[in-house]
Amino acid sequence: MNDVQVYYTPAGQAVASFDLPVENDDSVQAQNLSPGSGGRTAGRRNFIPVIARGKVAEGCRQYLKKGNELFVEGILQNRNYNTSEGERKMVLEVVAEKIESKEVQSSKLKAKGK
Numbered sequence: 007m008n009d010v011q012v013y014y015t016p017a018g019q020a021v022a023s024f025d026l027p028v029e030n031d032d033s034v035q036a037q038n039l040s041p042g043s044g045g046r047t048a049g050r051r052n053f054i055p056v057i058a059r060g061k062v063a064e065g066c067r068q069y070l071k072k073g074n075e076l077f078v079e080g081i082l083q084n085r086n087y088n089t090s091e092g093e094r095k096m097v098l099e100v101v102a103e104k105i106e107s108k109e110v111q112s113s114k115l116k117a118k119g120k
Contacts, residue, residue: 022063
């Protein structure tokens with residue numbers, strides 16, 4: 007994951023955003039397994055945009071660093087926006103409700119009482 011960026015809404019709510027890298031196995035390359043790969047193929051990496059709000063965002067700001075391995079639980083959100091050039095864009099992102107990390111005690115990254 008890349009470094010977390012945090013901003014605050016006019017109402018004072020924290021919003022965190024980062025891109026989560028996700029490895030995709032490429033079944034076409036299944037015959038090209040290397041020794042010690044554990045059966046995994048060399049695939050492509052996609053970056054999934056993640057946003058978190060409130061206490062989850064504050065936990066991200068405090069505890070997450072580039073390179074942390076994460077488990078993100080939330081909902082997929084599809085939103086549209088217009089660029090400054092007037093071009094319409096669509097973004098599919100994860101709105102995180104819970105984030106767990108091997109490096110961070112998971113209770114620090116959960117929303118309490120939503």
